[in-house]
Amino acid sequence: MKAIFFDRDGVVNRDFGYVYQQEDFIFMDGIFELLDFFKKQNYLLILVTNQSGIGMGYYTEEDFLTLNEFMQNEIKKKLGFNFDRIYFCPHHPDDNCLCRKPKPGMIQKATKDYKINLAQSILIGDRIRDVQAAQYGGIKYKILLQGSEVEQTDIPISNLYKVQTLKQIPDLIVNEFYK
Ligand SMILES: [Zn+2]
Incomplete structure (x- = not known):
């Protein structure tokens, strides 16, 4: 089974920093x-999201799960399907857990x-993380959706593609990945 892993804030919805309320959840253009593109290509749709706002006490796990339900319902209304699975890291950055990106715990679990x-x-x-x-x-x-922030990577990353908007991704996949 092939999968497409999405980050949430800044990819699925606009990143205003520690988004946990419905009114702040604005879907990204495209x-x-x-x-829909990935679903039609038979990818498993997986979300992997750092939610340190829970560990830091900015909002609760229940708030996060409620917002998930809203997001999933909105996607389902539009498309008739939604994410197959959502993995999240609720930990504080200082907890040194194995799931907070850049650590691969959530990806390993999904795999x-x-x-x-x-x-x-x-x-x-x-x-970058x-x-x-x-x-x-x-x-x-x-695929790195580039915002205003320029971040450096301390490890080499293979097969890294940079795009400015989500709309560029289907062409990239058809022209580069399947050639
Ligand atoms: Zn974690």
Whole structure:
């Protein structure tokens, strides 16, 4: 099974920092078309999200789960399907857990849960730590949605592609990954 791993804030919805309320959850331009593209190509749709706001006490795990339900319902209303699975890291950055990206814990868990073929899989993130997690987790293709922030990577990342908007991704996949 091949999978597409999405980061949440900054990829699925606009990143205002520690988003946990419905009114702050604004879907990114092109996200529905992109989910539809991957679904039609038979990718498993997986979300992997750092939610340190829980560990830091900014909001509760229940708040996060309630917002998930809202997001999943909205996607389902539009497309008739939604994410197959959501993995999240609720820990504080100082907890040194194995799931907070750039660590690959969530990716490893998903790979085991669904017997994912990593050589055919892709991650889309907007932060260096997302693509680093993909590198550590063995996901072949990494797509970095570039924001204003320029971040440096301390490890080499293979098969890294940079895009400015989500709308560029289907062409990239058809022209580069399947050629
Ligand atoms: Zn964690």
